[in-house]
Amino acid sequence: MFSSSRKKIISTSLKGFRCNSQTAEALQVTNRLASNKTKPSQLKFSRIYPEFLPDPKIEFRNPLREIIERMDMLNRRRNVHIPEFYVGSILSVTYSDKHNPEKLNCFVGICIKREGCGLRANFILRNIIDSQGIEILFDIYDPTIQRIDVLKLEKRLDDELLYLRDALPEYSTFDINMEAEVLPEGSEIPINPIKVKLKPRPWLERWERKNLKGVQDLELPEKFYKRAAELADTTSQYDLMKQYMKTIPVEEQYQIFSEIESELNQLEIAQKKQKRKKSFVKPVKLA
């Protein structure tokens, strides 16, 4: 009984939301924009903050939950600056230890994967410390995270860098005391064309079948490549509906980001101000 009544409340409030957020007229405007091939400014956010877009899988959709989650995400972003970063960027994450509330941990590493949407969005950092490979999966909106800094903002050739696990250790070793590199404002995100050398087999996955761009020659016997060619999926690139089901249509993206655009812009401006303040920090006298 309780659940049913709650559902009812949800559905009515949902209607309210929809009416507020978008009238039929607005929808028409979006349609026209889409058909005129103009890229609305809001769409740049979909690349910077992909976790604001809902899960493309239709079973997991829940419009009300999505709206509430977006509000929560913005609230979290007001407290902690979560910068723009991509797979391949080097981050340092400062987070509190739940077993030792006084203590703060800091981990520096390369982001090898980003996944999930909404409050469940996460990323994996990888580094090699004392010749031991270490990976930590952080939830982006985890309240224990105190601070996220981008030390080097760049992209790699691949969308996922999981192959670094099988690469030679020098490719995933980063200095803990790395200085942050600041990109000039308005410049494009650079793509690092580095090609990684993998260790000899055995591997965690069959990387020769993954069509990787950021690895050097795998030095495998011919039969591996043959088999990979046999199993290569040549048709799914033409499956228009599969593509459609993996993404969120432009009109919907536009709608989502037009709702939160002003908030995101404000946050960005506030962050820039803070950065300027930080740059005037008094030099500490060393002993």
Place this chain on the structure above:
Amino acid sequence: MNQADVSKLVSQLRIKVNPRLRRFSNPNGPAGRLDKLRKTVTGLIKHERIELNYPRADEARMYAERLISDAIRYGDCHRTTMEMADFWIIEKQLIHKLFKVLVPRFQDCNTSYTRLYKVPSPYPIIYKREDCYRKAVLELRGNPYPSLLPDKQYNKNIIHNILLEEAKKEYRMQKYAEVVANTEEKGKCQTDSPDEKLETSSDISSKPESNKDEHTT
């Protein structure tokens, strides 16, 4: 746990999208499935109206919508779109039709580009699966053929409408005659009281409807 793939922008389809794609089990696997759908999509663009089994029509409709919406969104100078058109349209002269005929036709369209009708299945109907063996007609909007839906506009000249209209008239005349007869009777009864007679008669002439109500109750 997925993240939306934002590497390619697609327009929203104006049709219902099934949560799962049909598999159309095929010895050639997914390639064979796409091959089947390719034929249907090509047929649709060529003939603009085709009759086929429902599952395939439903599936092909989504692909046709996607193809047209991409063509509208990106135009014929976009490389990926052209490759898609080249893959999906088997008869290559129809690629020209897609970009030069269908795109202008649907550019300012606010609804779906295709329509799907369920049509009666041929007798005898064998229900193997839910929508197996059901027939459908898939068509592009704005095709040159006459509409499949009946014209439901009211035409007072059609024979049954004439008959009903006359029946209505006769019923009204009959009711009116009844009212008149009743009021006359009433008038006769009231001859005893000459003071009221004038009043009632004027009432009758002005509003026979109200009188009728009194008598029926």
Place this chain on the structure above:
Amino acid sequence: MIYKRFLVLLKNTNYSRVTKRNITFTEESERQSNLFRLEKVRQKESVGRIEKIEVQYAGPPNETTLIMNKNISTPYDCAKHLGEMLVNRSAVALVNGETLWHMHRPLVDSCKLELLHYKMAQPSLVNKAFWRTCSFLLGAVAVNSFKDQVKVCLHSFPSPNVRSGSFVYDVQLSLKDWKPEKNELKTLSIEFIKFCQQNHQIECLEVSEDYAQLIFKNNPHKSKQIPDIAANNNGKVPLFKAGLHVDISRGPMITNTNHLGRITVTNVIKLETDIPGDPIYRFQGVALPHSIILNHFAYGLIEERARKLNTGRIPAINQDLSIDYGSFVKPQVVV
């Protein structure tokens, strides 16, 4: 069997024997229809050298010019060339935009052709033809439905008027003060439906006065009407035939009996006339084309209204036939 035997009789052209026998009504119908058929064959053979005519048809679906045979090809043949949909739905043809033409009547000259159906914007002409056909078929049902001891003699039917709510045929029956029960009316309706379901083409033919007299020699009323009709139509009498039933009518009629969808024979009412002999009964009915679907409640209203006596012309002995003779007037000209 009877039919074949009758054909043999016809070949010998020994009519006198037939008349001497006590003819039942089905035999009478067979005789009439055979005479009709023979005359039709004769007329077809008398065409001689085949000449070509151009028939222009202006849509739908598209504008076409057909080369047809003079005095042989009918609008129905044209429809066959144009498509199945037109064959099935066309009720009457309109020639040169003014003359209504029966679908099975051969075209006599190059012309513009239109095919009319029940759901047009202005279907009043089609409705009239439909109503006339219903009257004509009601006559056929009246002839065929009664038991042998009842003498049935068709008189005529008034000019079709859809607004009157029912189609009518006046029939002389050897029954005194017959008031049909519900079941009897139902039986008549069923007979009507059965007859229509046999998908009879409605054929038409123009014959000379003498030949018409020969066909209708057993029907005193029709025999009386024929000279007048012939005088009004250049000495010709237009006949129509559905199944074995032959009747006089000015036409045109619809293409086929399967055009009729819902049919009810609603009432049979005795008329007060001065015609000598058995009393005249007015058969009334209501029908809708197959293509028009109506819910049973609305149809019930129409049926209810059709039960009342139709106020169409009541037959009498000395009528001014040239004015209001219903079953035959000169071919209609549409303004």
